[in-house]
Amino acid sequence: MDSERIMLSRVHLSGTEQKYIDEAFADDWVVPLGPHVDQFEHRLEKYLDAPAVVALSAGTAAIHLGLVLLGVGRGDEVICQSMTFAASCNPIVYQGASPVFVDSERDTMNMSPEMLERAIVERHRITGKYPKAIVPVDLYGMPARLDEIIEIASTFGIPVLEDAAEALGSEYEGRRCGTFGAFGALSFNGNKIITTSGGGALVCHDAETAGRVKFYATQARENRPYYYHETIGYNYRLSNISAAIGCGQMDVLDNRVNRRRGIRELYAALLADCPQVRVQDNPDNRFNSNFWLTTISFDEGVSQSVEDLRQYLAADNIESRRLWRPMHMQPVFAYAPFYGEGSSEELFENGLCLPSGSSLTDNDIARVADRIKQFFKS
Numbered sequence: 001m002d003s004e005r006i007m008l009s010r011v012h013l014s015g016t017e018q019k020y021i022d023e024a025f026a027d028d029w030v031v032p033l034g035p036h037v038d039q040f041e042h043r044l045e046k047y048l049d050a051p052a053v054v055a056l057s058a059g060t061a062a063i064h065l066g067l068v069l070l071g072v073g074r075g076d077e078v079i080c081q082s083m084t085f086a087a088s089c090n091p092i093v094y095q096g097a098s099p100v101f102v103d104s105e106r107d108t109m110n111m112s113p114e115m116l117e118r119a120i121v122e123r124h125r126i127t128g129k130y131p132k133a134i135v136p137v138d139l140y141g142m143p144a145r146l147d148e149i150i151e152i153a154s155t156f157g158i159p160v161l162e163d164a165a166e167a168l169g170s171e172y173e174g175r176r177c178g179t180f181g182a183f184g185a186l187s188f189n190g191n192k193i194i195t196t197s198g199g200g201a202l203v204c205h206d207a208e209t210a211g212r213v214k215f216y217a218t219q220a221r222e223n224r225p226y227y228y229h230e231t232i233g234y235n236y237r238l239s240n241i242s243a244a245i246g247c248g249q250m251d252v253l254d255n256r257v258n259r260r261r262g263i264r265e266l267y268a269a270l271l272a273d274c275p276q277v278r279v280q281d282n283p284d285n286r287f288n289s290n291f292w293l294t295t296i297s298f299d300e301g302v303s304q305s306v307e308d309l310r311q312y313l314a315a316d317n318i319e320s321r322r323l324w325r326p327m328h329m330q331p332v333f334a335y336a337p338f339y340g341e342g343s344s345e346e347l348f349e350n351g352l353c354l355p356s357g358s359s360l361t362d363n364d365i366a367r368v369a370d371r372i373k374q375f376f377k378s
């Protein structure tokens with residue numbers, strides 16, 4: 001009966017995107033630079049209270065250029081949170097460096113500061129070198145324990161690149177995610193909190209560094225009257241049309257963040273009488289997740305599997321998704337060292353992402369919660 005499709009995180013347009021796109025077309029700014037790229041960057045800078053933001057073609061490109069700017073190269077090791085999307089660590093390999101994976105803590109599901117410290121000390125003992133960079137992730141919008149991670153990193157003089165691809169609008173101790181490390185990466189892919197259809201940005205701490213990022217993102221062309229190259233560059237700038245979509249999305253960003261938080265609250269209220277699952281919440285008031293996706297975890301005693309629930313919901317046309325399968329469990333990274341105690345494996349086995357798109361109605365959320373309760377009764 002009630003089988004209209006409910007998707008995990010559907011694109012949610014503001015209605016003003018077309019106006020910005022029309023402006024761009026009116027002046028033939030259908031190129032990978034232009035006034036909308038500038039506007040989008042400035043609006044992100046203001047929103048994040050960050051000195052400089054460079055708009056790029058993808059979040060993956062942002063992580064890649066962050067590593068390039070940090071001087072990551074062949075023979076280096078880079079520490080990355082294991083429980084994440086492959087885009088957090090693939091660029092480490094693009095640079096000819098090797099990833100070292102670190103386990104998550106249970107409440108934030110993000111990089112464990114304790115395991116991070118152990119990994120740094122162990123890698124130094126084994127290789128004689130410190131890792132070249134550290135990539136923590138703000139998974140599903142939940143900030144990592146960024147103060148502790150940055151304190152450990154600076155003790156050893158290692159820069160942090162914060163993967164905030166899922167965390168635009170999240171805050172830790174009142175400061176916006178993406179602004180904590182030497183660099184912060186954002187994504188505007190179609191399913192993220194706001195979209196440019198595809199795109200990303202690198203948050204920088206000064207204009208000069210941002211200039212270097214733009215240089216690398218436009219094929220590393222030296223300032224001469226002819227094409228002259230002293231280094232390898234990339235074609236990573238965001239198109240002006242995509243940036244125009246981003247401007248339309250910035251008009252409603254606060255709205256979208258509030259709605260995602262509201263959806264999590266609604267799930268928490270509706271599932272309060274369902275002892276088999278726990279809805280993720282901010283561990284304490286230093287954390288203020290955007291709750292890009294609401295996640296639940298199964299209680300220890302539950303006999304059913306999260307995969308059973310995923311299929312049960314799918315049969316009712318409800319899309320849910322397993323948590324990120326940790327990178328140290330991926331065949332492609334089987335060679336990489338891992339420092340952990342089994343938490344990310346357990347999180348993966350016991351967690352599920354629920355439909356959380358900002359365009360979902362309260363009725364949609366109620367239908368999902370109801371199906372979850374039915375599942376445990378069946």
Ligand SMILES: *Cc1c(COP(=O)(O)O)cnc(C)c1O
Nearest residue numbers: 058059060085087088165187189
């Ligand atoms: C989406 C995402 C990225 C990559 O962003 P793209 O824009 O898709 O390249 C990186 N890290 C995480 C954690 C993400 O969720």
